[in-house]
Structure formats: C-alpha cells, structure tokens
Amino acid sequence: MTNTEAVLWFALREEQLLVRDEEPVGVPSAVSVEDLGLSVTFEQEVGVVDGRRCLAVDLPTDAEAPEGMVFRDLRGLWGVDDEAFFKMAGRAKQIVEWNRTNRFCGRDGTETVPVPMELAKKCPRCGMVFYPRLSPAAIVLVSRGDEILMARSPGFPPGMYSVLAGFVEPGESIEETIKREIREEVGVEVENLRYFGSQPWPFPNSLMIGFIVDYAGGELRIDPSEIEDAGWYRIDDLPQLPPRVSIARAMIDEFVARRGRGRQASEAS
Numbered sequence: 201m202t203n204t205e206a207v208l209w210f211a212l213r214e215e216q217l218l219v220r221d222e223e224p225v226g227v228p229s230a231v232s233v234e235d236l237g238l239s240v241t242f243e244q245e246v247g248v249v250d251g252r253r254c255l256a257v258d259l260p261t262d263a264e265a266p267e268g269m270v271f272r273d274l275r276g277l278w279g280v281d282d283e284a285f286f287k288m289a290g291r292a293k294q295i296v297e298w299n300r301t302n303r304f305c306g307r308d309g310t311e312t313v314p315v316p317m318e319l320a321k322k323c324p325r326c327g328m329v330f331y332p333r334l335s336p337a338a339i340v341l342v343s344r345g346d347e348i349l350m351a352r353s354p355g356f357p358p359g360m361y362s363v364l365a366g367f368v369e370p371g372e373s374i375e376e377t378i379k380r381e382i383r384e385e386v387g388v389e390v391e392n393l394r395y396f397g398s399q400p401w402p403f404p405n406s407l408m409i410g411f412i413v414d415y416a417g418g419e420l421r422i423d424p425s426e427i428e429d430a431g432w433y434r435i436d437d438l439p440q441l442p443p444r445v446s447i448a449r450a451m452i453d454e455f456v457a458r459r460g461r462g463r464q465a466s467e468a469s
C-alpha cells in the first residue's frame with residue numbers, strides 16, 4: 201500500500217454506513233483516516249470496486265458524520281445503488297461484525313489475534329480459528345405449468361408475495377433443504393431441481409442459493425408459524441412482487457419471460 205493513494209472507506213457505525221450526502225450515493229474517498237477526521241476501532245482491506253481499493257472500517261458508536269457526509273441504514277441503500285457498491289458494503293458490514301463478535305475465544309475467553317493473509321482470527325491459547333459466519337439458504341421457485349407458488353411471510357410489506365426460502369441445516373445437502381422446506385412450509389412435494397444462481401444477502405450473513413423446481417404432488421397446507429398465506433398464481437396474474445434487485449425477483453422474471461416465449465411459439469405454430 202502506498203500511503204498517498206486515496207481508498208474507498210466503507211465505514212460502519214453499528215448498522216449504518218457513512219456516505220457522502222449527495223446523489224448518487226457513494227462512500228468517502230480519502231488517503232488516511234485523519235483526512236476524514238474520524239477515529240477508527242478496526243480496519244481491514246476488503247477488495248476493489250471500480251479499480252479502487254476498499255477498506256472496511258468500524259467506528260465508535262458515538263462517531264459523528266464529518267461535514268458533507270451522513271450515516272445511512274444499509275438496508276435502505278439496497279436497490280438504490282449499483283450492485284458492486286452494495287455487495288462491497290455488505291461484505292464490509294459482515295467483516296466488521298465478525299470482528300466485533302469474535303474478539304474473544306468462545307471456548308476459553310482468550311483475546312483472539314488476526315491470522316496473517318487470511319480472513320480469520322485465532323485463539324493463541326487453544327488454537328481455535330474463527331472465520332466470518334455464512335448461512336446458506338435455499339430460495340425456491342416452485343412451478344406448476346404456467347403457475348408459480350407464491351407465499352407471504354408475516355414480516356413482508358403489505359400485499360407482497362415471494363417465492364419460498366429456508367436455511368440449510370447441519371448435515372443437509374441443498375437438495376434436501378429444498379425438499380424439506382417446501383414440505384414443511386406448504387406441504388407439497390417437488391422434483392426436477394435446477395440451479396438458477398446465487399446472491400449474497402448481508403442481513404445478517406446469508407448466501408441465497410436459487411433453484412427453479414417442478415411441483416410433484418400434494419395439497420397446499422400452510423405452516424402458520426412461517427407462512428401467512430400461499431397460493432398458485434398464473435404468470436399473467438401475479439401479486440405484488442419483491443424488488444427488482446432481489447434474486448427472488450430475478451427468478452420470477454426469468455420464469456415468466458421463458459413461459460411467455462414458449463406460449464408465443466406454441467400459438468404461432
């Protein structure tokens with residue numbers, strides 16, 4: 201690191217990111233933390249965005265935003281910024297939180313030390329190593345002909361429906377997670393699991409792994425502890441959908457586009 205090169209500071213105060221008070225939203229760029237007039241409790245280099253080196257930085261809970269900057273809730277920034285920016289902000293948030301919650305060994309309480317060249321901390325007493333926690337989750341579009349199985353969780357914005365999702369449990373393959381979750385949440389069986397893509401989701405530390413699957417049998421039977429309502433929706437009559445930047449929405453949009461093309465082709469023939 202040359203110490204004259206300005207880097208991007210992804211600085212967090214609790215769950216809030218320090219950004220410039222202007223549109224489009226961006227994080228401050230500075231050579232050193234003194235230039236920003238902030239005191240820092242932790243910093244780590246976390247990658248590159250647009251050719252600029254990025255630092256994840258933790259600030260004291262009473263830190264005040266320098267002039268021309270504000271603290272904004274990271275969730276509120278989702279969808280208003282470009283994907284590379286949001287991904288780096290999410291990565292920085294998770295690394296800062298990992299540092300906050302792994303300062304001491306969970307086994308014997310000894311203060312941990314960084315492992316050189318690795319995203320890891322180690323207990324100097326018992327040797328246990330602590331990596332940032334990631335929680336893989338399956339997100340699943342269940343299709344039946346031209347219909348999609350859509351459901352509402354109690355925490356959703358009013359009127360919004362999405363595809364189903366659930367966390368992978370220890371000892372489980374992602375395929376087993378999908379079949380178990382769909383059976384538990386809505387009582388149906390699925391088959392023909394096709395991988396769609398994945399999306400990191402930093403609230404708090406998920407990796408959403410998307411699959412499109414086919415309905416294989418069973419009547420809808422909702423688990424009310426997880427699902428408020430669920431139903432089969434035709435692709436030309438869908439309810440309010442999740443935001444465009446979500447993998448759930450990307451899966452729905454792709455499925456609808458593919459079915460729509462298939463129908464045009466069969467109508468034309």
Ligand SMILES: [Zn+2]
Nearest residue numbers: 305308323326
């Ligand atoms: Zn230990």
